[in-house]
Amino acid sequence: MRTKTNKTTVITLGCSKNLIDSENIITHLKKNGYEADHEKGNIDTDTVIINTCGFIHDAKQESINTILEFAELKKQGDIKNLYVTGCLSQRYKKDLRHEIPEVDEYFGTNISDILQKFNIDYKKSLLGERLPTTPPHFA
Numbered sequence: 001m002r003t004k005t006n007k008t009t010v011i012t013l014g015c016s017k018n019l020i021d022s023e024n025i026i027t028h029l030k031k032n033g034y035e036a037d038h039e040k041g042n043i044d045t046d047t048v049i050i051n052t053c054g055f056i057h058d059a060k061q062e063s064i065n066t067i068l069e070f071a072e073l074k075k076q077g078d079i080k081n082l083y084v085t086g087c088l089s090q091r092y093k094k095d096l097r098h099e100i101p102e103v104d105e106y107f108g109t110n111i112s113d114i115l116q117k118f119n120i121d122y123k124k125s126l127l128g129e130r131l132p133t134t135p136p137h138f139a
Contacts, residue, residue: 007035009045011070013063014053018086021111022051025085032120043073047081049114054088063088071102083107085114 008029012022022038029036048070052063067084074082082103089096090108097106107114112122 006047007037007045008047008049009037009039009043010049010051011039011066012051013066014051014055014059014086018051018053021086021109022049025049025051025111025114028115028120028122029118032118034118043079045079047083048073048079049083049085052084052086052088054086054091060088067096067100067103071100074102083114083117085109085111 010022010026012018026036026038050063050066050070052067053059054063063086067082070079070082073079083105084096084103085107087109089106093106093108096103105117107117115122
């Protein structure tokens with residue numbers, strides 16, 4: 001197993017709300033001394049948070065495939081912690097726990113729950129402190 005820093009990577013699947021939630025998670029982690037980033041291709045991290053979508057069939061399948069991919073990396077020792085949050089885990093938490101036990105913990109759609117795992121209190125109003133994960137653009 002390679003040596004890594006104590007880094008958390010957030011992977012966002014699904015809608016724009018998930019993207020905003022992921023940006024808020026990353027911002028809270030960074031404000032509290034964690035090294036955190038949005039997925040940038042090559043994952044070299046200790047902890048992965050997958051923010052899932054659970055509404056349409058294709059989105060569910062993409063979420064499940066992504067969870068399985070990172071569960072395998074955890075089994076191989078390439079990542080230390082694997083957390084799943086978002087709509088899919090909100091709706092199917094019990095089934096997911098049974099089917100994919102490699103995940104350390106499943107959270108729902110309330111991001112304050114996952115932040116508590118890192119001993120961080122959720123600050124609802126970031127007042128411009130959110131870290132955008134998409135490039136700036138003009139309409």
